[in-house]
Amino acid sequence: MNRYLPLSIIALGILAFATLLLVIAPGIQIGRHDAPPGLEPYTEQQLRGRQVYVSLGCVYCHSQQPRSPDQAPDGARGWGRPAIAADYTYDAPHQLGTMRTGPDLLNVGARLPSRDWHLAHLYQPRAIFDWSIMPAYPFLFEVKGAPDPGDVVVSMPSGFGPEAGVIVAKQDALDLTAYLLSLDRTYPAPADAIRDDGYRRPEGTP
Amino acid sequence: MTADKKQEAERSSRIDETFEPYELHGKMPWPLIAFAVGLGLWGVATLFETREDVVGAQAERVARSHTETGVATEPGAPLFLARCSTCHQPDGLGVRGAIPPLAGSAFVAHGPELVATILLRGIDGPIRVGDHVFNGHMPSFSSVLADVEIGELATYVARRFGTSSDSLNAPDVAMLRDRVAGSGSFKGGAEIASSTDLDLGHQPAFVPATAVSLTPEVSALVFTGRGEQWACASCHGDLGQGKENTPRLAGLSADYIVKQLGDFAAGRRLNESMRLIVASLSDEEKRQLGDYYAALRVPSNARPDLGGSLARGEALALHGDWSRNVPACFSCHGPSGFGVAPEFPPIAAQHAAYTASQLAAWAGGRRNNSPLDLMGRISRELSDADRRAVADYLASLPPVPAGDDTQIAEIGEHP
Amino acid sequence: MTEPAESLAAKPADPQRGRIARWWIHAAGAGIIAAALGALAYESGIIPGRQTSQQVAGPATAGFFQPPADDQIPDDEFGAAIRRGQAIFMNTSTNASQYVGNGLSCSNCHLGAGRQPFSAPMWAAWGQYPRYRSKNNQINTMEDRVQGCFTFSMNAQHSVAGGPPPHGDDIYRDLQSYFYWLASGAPNNELMSGAGFGRVARTELGYSPERGAQVFAANCAVCHGAEGQGQMDINDRYVFPPLWGPNSYNWGAGMARIDTAAAFIKHNMPLSQPGRLTDQEAWDVAAYINSFERPKDARQQGRTIEETRRLYHDGDEIYYGQVVNGVLLGVGTPDPVRPVGAVD
Numbered sequence: 001m002n003r004y005l006p007l008s009i010i011a012l013g014i015l016a017f018a019t020l021l022l023v024i025a026p027g028i029q030i031g032r033h034d035a036p037p038g039l040e041p042y043t044e045q046q047l048r049g050r051q052v053y054v055s056l057g058c059v060y061c062h063s064q065q066p067r068s069p070d071q072a073p074d075g076a077r078g079w080g081r082p083a084i085a086a087d088y089t090y091d092a093p094h095q096l097g098t099m100r101t102g103p104d105l106l107n108v109g110a111r112l113p114s115r116d117w118h119l120a121h122l123y124q125p126r127a128i129f130d131w132s133i134m135p136a137y138p139f140l141f142e143v144k145g146a147p148d149p150g151d152v153v154v155s156m157p158s159g160f161g162p163e164a165g166v167i168v169a170k171q172d173a174l175d176l177t178a179y180l181l182s183l184d185r186t187y188p189a190p191a192d193a194i195r196d197d198g199y200r201r202p203e204g205t206p
Numbered sequence: 207m208t209a210d211k212k213q214e215a216e217r218s219s220r221i222d223e224t225f226e227p228y229e230l231h232g233k234m235p236w237p238l239i240a241f242a243v244g245l246g247l248w249g250v251a252t253l254f255e256t257r258e259d260v261v262g263a264q265a266e267r268v269a270r271s272h273t274e275t276g277v278a279t280e281p282g283a284p285l286f287l288a289r290c291s292t293c294h295q296p297d298g299l300g301v302r303g304a305i306p307p308l309a310g311s312a313f314v315a316h317g318p319e320l321v322a323t324i325l326l327r328g329i330d331g332p333i334r335v336g337d338h339v340f341n342g343h344m345p346s347f348s349s350v351l352a353d354v355e356i357g358e359l360a361t362y363v364a365r366r367f368g369t370s371s372d373s374l375n376a377p378d379v380a381m382l383r384d385r386v387a388g389s390g391s392f393k394g395g396a397e398i399a400s401s402t403d404l405d406l407g408h409q410p411a412f413v414p415a416t417a418v419s420l421t422p423e424v425s426a427l428v429f430t431g432r433g434e435q436w437a438c439a440s441c442h443g444d445l446g447q448g449k450e451n452t453p454r455l456a457g458l459s460a461d462y463i464v465k466q467l468g469d470f471a472a473g474r475r476l477n478e479s480m481r482l483i484v485a486s487l488s489d490e491e492k493r494q495l496g497d498y499y500a501a502l503r504v505p506s507n508a509r510p511d512l513g514g515s516l517a518r519g520e521a522l523a524l525h526g527d528w529s530r531n532v533p534a535c536f537s538c539h540g541p542s543g544f545g546v547a548p549e550f551p552p553i554a555a556q557h558a559a560y561t562a563s564q565l566a567a568w569a570g571g572r573r574n575n576s577p578l579d580l581m582g583r584i585s586r587e588l589s590d591a592d593r594r595a596v597a598d599y600l601a602s603l604p605p606v607p608a609g610d611d612t613q614i615a616e617i618g619e620h621p
Numbered sequence: 622m623t624e625p626a627e628s629l630a631a632k633p634a635d636p637q638r639g640r641i642a643r644w645w646i647h648a649a650g651a652g653i654i655a656a657a658l659g660a661l662a663y664e665s666g667i668i669p670g671r672q673t674s675q676q677v678a679g680p681a682t683a684g685f686f687q688p689p690a691d692d693q694i695p696d697d698e699f700g701a702a703i704r705r706g707q708a709i710f711m712n713t714s715t716n717a718s719q720y721v722g723n724g725l726s727c728s729n730c731h732l733g734a735g736r737q738p739f740s741a742p743m744w745a746a747w748g749q750y751p752r753y754r755s756k757n758n759q760i761n762t763m764e765d766r767v768q769g770c771f772t773f774s775m776n777a778q779h780s781v782a783g784g785p786p787p788h789g790d791d792i793y794r795d796l797q798s799y800f801y802w803l804a805s806g807a808p809n810n811e812l813m814s815g816a817g818f819g820r821v822a823r824t825e826l827g828y829s830p831e832r833g834a835q836v837f838a839a840n841c842a843v844c845h846g847a848e849g850q851g852q853m854d855i856n857d858r859y860v861f862p863p864l865w866g867p868n869s870y871n872w873g874a875g876m877a878r879i880d881t882a883a884a885f886i887k888h889n890m891p892l893s894q895p896g897r898l899t900d901q902e903a904w905d906v907a908a909y910i911n912s913f914e915r916p917k918d919a920r921q922q923g924r925t926i927e928e929t930r931r932l933y934h935d936g937d938e939i940y941y942g943q944v945v946n947g948v949l950l951g952v953g954t955p956d957p958v959r960p961v962g963a964v965d
Contacts, residue, residue, distance in 0.1 A: 068513075075512045075594055076566040078451035078559050082513070110450040111559075114440030116431060117479065129478045157434045157482050186450055188511055235643075237650020244654045248661050293856075295712060296704070302714040302721075302962050304858030337964040343855045528733045529683070533893045538844065538861075540854040546861070547852075549843050577843040578891055606855070 033194060035089040038187025042090055042179070049179025052172050053095065056137070063097035064106040064183070068196050080107035080186055084193035087185045102134055109184035118177045119154045119169050127160035140173035282362025285355055289347065290363070292524065292542045298367045306335035306342075308367040312406050313398065317370040320402060322360035322379055325351070327386050330503075330607045331394025332410040339410050342394050343544070345554075345604035348386075349505035353379040391503070391607060424494045427487075435483050438495070445504045451559040456504040457605060460496030461548030466575070467492045474575035476567075506555035506605045510598030512562055514591065519599025522592060530587045535596065538580070544606040549577055555605035561597035566590075685738040685815040686745065688803040699798065706799030709792060710735055713775060714962065720771050720786050722779030722961045723916070724851065724859045724868040727770065727796075730876060732889055735803060738815025739888035739895075745816035747804035756933075763800065764793045773874035776916045779867075781960045818884035824901045828879060830945065833909025836902045840891055849910065865913035867954040868961075872918040872941050879938040882907035912945045917953025926951040 035041075042050065053059075066074040068082040075081065083106055088094045112118065117128075123141050125132040143162045147153050152174060154167040161167060169177075189195065287296060293305045300307040308314050313335065314321060328346030332339055347356065353376040360379075364370040392398050395409035420428070429444070431437035438455075442448050446455035455463065467487060470480040487495070510516060521527075523543065526534035536543060538550050545552030553561065567573040568585035576582055588596070691707075694700045709716040711734060713726040728734060735743035750763040761769075771777045771785035778784065786792045807813065826832075838847070844861045846852050851863035863869045875881045887903035889895050898906065918941065921929045930942030930951065941951040 069590065069594065073566070073590055075559070076562050076590060078563040080450065080559065081511050107450065111452070112441065112479075113443075113449060113452065114436050116436035116440055120436070128482060155431060155434050155436060157485075186511065188509060235646060235650070237647050237654070240654050241650050241657075244657045248657050251661055295708065295715065297708055297716070299708075299712075299715050301712060301856075301858050302718050304853075304856045341856045525734075528737055531893050531895065537892065540860050541858060544854050544856075546854055550860075578840060578894065578897075580843075580891070580893060584893055 029194065030085050033086045033190075036084075036086050036187055036190055036193070039087065039089060039185070040182075042182060045175050046179045046182045049175035049177065049182075050095075052140075052176040053179055056176075058105075059095045059097045061097075061099050061101035061134070062103065062105045063100050064094070064104065065096045066104050066106055071196070074104060077103070078111055079104040080110065081189060082195055083185065084189045084195045086190070086193055105180070105183055106185055107183060109181040110186045113181065115177050115181060116155060118180055119152070119173060120156055122173060122176070123154055123156060123167060124160045127157045137173070140170050140176070141167050142170060144168050282358040282360075285351075285359045286362055286366075288520070289351070289359065292536065293344075298363075300335075303338070304340065306333060306338070306340045308363060311335045311367065313395075314364055314368040315370070316402075316404050316406075317368065317372050318357075318360035318364040318374040319372075319378070319382070320398075320404065321363050322356050322374055322382055323386060323402075324392065324398065325356050325360060326379075326383055327389065328391040328604075328607065329394065329398070330391040331397070331412040333395035333398070334407060334409050335395075343607045344391075345542075345606045346391055346505060347604050348383065349507070350555075350602060350604045353377075353383065356383075420498055421494065424491055424498065427491065427495065428498065432486075434486065438483075441479075446499045446502045447504045447507050448557055448560065449507070450557055451563045452557070453560045454504075454506075454508065454556055454605075455499040456502035457545075457607070458499060458551050459545060459547040460493070460500040462545075462551045463496035463499055464492045465548070467495070469575040474573075476572045503607060504605065506601075506603075508555050508557045508601035510558055510602045512558045512594040512598050514558075514562075514594030514596070514598035516595070516599050516602065518592065519595035519597070522588075522596045523599050527587075527592075532584050532587050535600070542606070543600060543603055552606060553600050554603035556597075556600055558594075558597040558601035561600055562593045565593040565597070569593075686742075686807055686813055688736050688742070688744045688807075689805050691734075694802070699802075702795050702798035703802045706795035706797070707734065709796055710799060717771070717775075717786065717792050718962050719781040720775065720777050720784070720792070722776040722957075723863075723870065725775060725862050725870060729862040730774065730885065732892075735800070737889070739817070739819040740885070741817055742803075742815060743800040744804040744807050745813040747800045748807055748809040748811060748813070749816070763797055764788060767793055767796055772919045774870045774876065776869075776871045776919070776961075778871070778919045779916060779957055779961050781963050783960065818881060819888050821880070821883045821887045821900050821903050824904055826901060828883070828904035828908040830905070830909040830912040832901075833905035833907070833912075836898065836906040837909050840898065840902075841906065844891070849913065864910045865915050867916060867957065869915050871916035872939075872951055872953070873920055873933070877911055877915065877939055877941070879904070879907045879911050879940075882911055908940075912940050912950070914948070914950060914952065914954055918951065921953075 065083045066079045066081065069075050087106065088096075119141075121128050122137045124136045124138070125134040126136070141154060143165045144151070145165045147166050147168055151168045154169055156167060290308075294300050294308050295305075298308040313324065324344070326346060326348045328348075329342045329344040331342050333342035334340075347359075351359070357374040357376050357379045361373040364372065392401075393412040395406060396412050398404075399406040399409045423432075426432055427435075428438045431440065438446075441452045442455050443452075448454035466475065467480075467484045469475040470477060471484045473481075484492075510519075522532065523535040526532045526537065535553060538546065539553045540546050540550070543552060543554035564573060565581075565585045565588060568576065568582045569588070574582065585593070694703050705716075710727040710731070713728075714721040714724065730741065731737070731743060732740040733742075738745075746766075747763070750766055751760050753759070754761045754766075756769070757765075759765075768785045768788070775785075837849070841849075841864075844852065845864050846861070848866075849864040850866055850868070851859050852861045854860050870876050876885065883900075883903045883906075886907055887896070887898060887900065891897060918929055918933065920933055924932070926942050926949070934941045943950055
């Protein structure tokens, strides 16, 4: 091993070049864009729910990045328009995800706007989809003899609830559901938004 | 010690053992360099090409958003063709016995302000134009057209089909919009005459339809859910307006809704959530739900947001694609997508995501409840881009009949 | 390179060996570069063949004459006449209001705005006139022919005018402008493929309204209604045309003949699924549709039904003047209280 110096300089140079192109330049580009008018910051509860989302590892199976029609039929799947950079303004860190074992969730709040549906689905996904491979999260709920005032009772399809008593959602379940319902990026994308237009030819050209 | 020294000497005498390998300054073979340069060139060219596409697509979107929001000052003619001519016809003569003519109409003769007011509010009751009485169901364009567009359209209509040379600007329309907000559609020509004090000739009286009353049980179904089920409104919205791929139910015919509920139960339409919901509904409850949603009047909250080509969508909706045996949407769903009871639901103002996903479901076999497999066969003929195009176009249309849009604003606040 | 392999194996230090390896490396490198440059050229569109997305006419209209599209209508006086003609064609009851006595438009039978093959496309009809027609034993110009459409298919006898547009009316001028333009480039005086409604081979069973009733219920009623009276939207605008009864074509129309109706149905119905019905079903359902009463033959005048039948329907496949289900057909639906489309 000789010529340490030139090797180190080249290695650092490549690293600096990559940092410039992959981190700094996109950072500047993204920094120029404000939050879209339709996007609300998360509330306290939604942020707590986001922590639950992270801690349960939802990101390992669910992405949050609908793709453009050239890349995947996400529009036809009902997952919403292609995501733009500004959709993640309030997400730090973002939960883009890479796996699509389950459906994309960036617009799940628009697609499935019912809190009660989500609670039932979290308690036992197979109560709704008998083919679902999503884990059940019964530990986000408790079974009580009778609901206390203020409790949110989960209505389960017959055969999936407890034999006696009612299912009541714990705070974590309510927070998580609030977060899921806040996932709604269906406002129109600003015309100058940063998004993936690669390989898309303007209409009319071959 | 001596032994060590000996070994040391031995080692140094064997040069090979202390040899530290290094690379000679060999020449890189020229093909490798050429290959790298070629790849680099290719990469740069692709970057530039992609950049061109990105810039082109962005310019296209900006231009389109300008037409949609009315930033570009276009005369009303293209708007008239796109928004009015399916009913009133390109020549403004209407359709005998069904759609009033604009040419020579006393309403149009009063100038652009009245035209704009009608565009904003819509009509939902009998109206006399010339010597003929018409049913008078005209949608409100308030939720789908911007102030500038309404102004241009009203100016154009009043100028072409009336005698007025006045023009109506966006600020005027904004004031009009404020004034008519929340007043709902005109109850026929009679209300237009009485609310404006203009001479519009004798107008037929409006006979209100009997209001649909919900039993407490069905009301609970809609708004609070029951036992094992969550509420209709928790997904479809308090006014049945829907969102994304939860369909708009307001204004669908009762028979159609009842049939769909039955189809969910029978598995002709596959949707797990709906299958659970309908499992415990009685026939009477289905009927009541159908009646309730059929009677709702809600402005459109659908937007073309799938990135489809609106021009292609319009062509499919109005003319179809005969080369593939795809008839015009409107040839069955009615000339403006208002639906023909009971088998052909309204498709105007339906959410683009829902329409596209249903077309995909027909093509993919998850929905099998179309009479004669009409929609199945048509959907299989459409490309994915066609499905998005037509869904986007339909989402840009006004709903029928008219409604008032304060309700939708409230819904926007609703969690 | 030409040396035998064993000599290479025997002499590993042969300088020839390294040269071959280098030769291969060079060849592979050059190949990859050539492929990269080729791909670049292909991507950028320098090489033709990238334009694969051009519209290919599908099976439905492939192989037939292709009439011009609407956006090719010229922007001049002639174009204005074409547009007026098209408006009349599509919306006849409004744009030729005083001459239409029912709920039909030209475009109800001439589908696709007069473009669809085997739906009596106007591009094929244009070059066929003037011609002799046995229907009235004389040479017919296109104007005569269209007048016949108003008389029978639009049932002009119940219209405000009480008859078809008089000869020389602008309606004919505009309609013919439209037809002439649709036939741009079409051969003259030649029977074109896709002309008329085509034919359906006769079947062994013949035709029967009873069997047709079932075909109708299964395939037609969803659009045309169980009673065949068509369907309207909320503004009372016909979306699906009535097939029989007072608002349909009269007994003198070509479509009242079972063979004509069968051909139309076989090639065009149900809309978007031509060919769905078998020949037998097309015959049966055509018989069913034409076994109901409709407005009387406009040529009947003071004659009896039997006289009219002998004069105008002899030898035709039509139920006119026959007793079907115990009812004599051809009497005509009652005249309207006031002409169709008249002021209320």
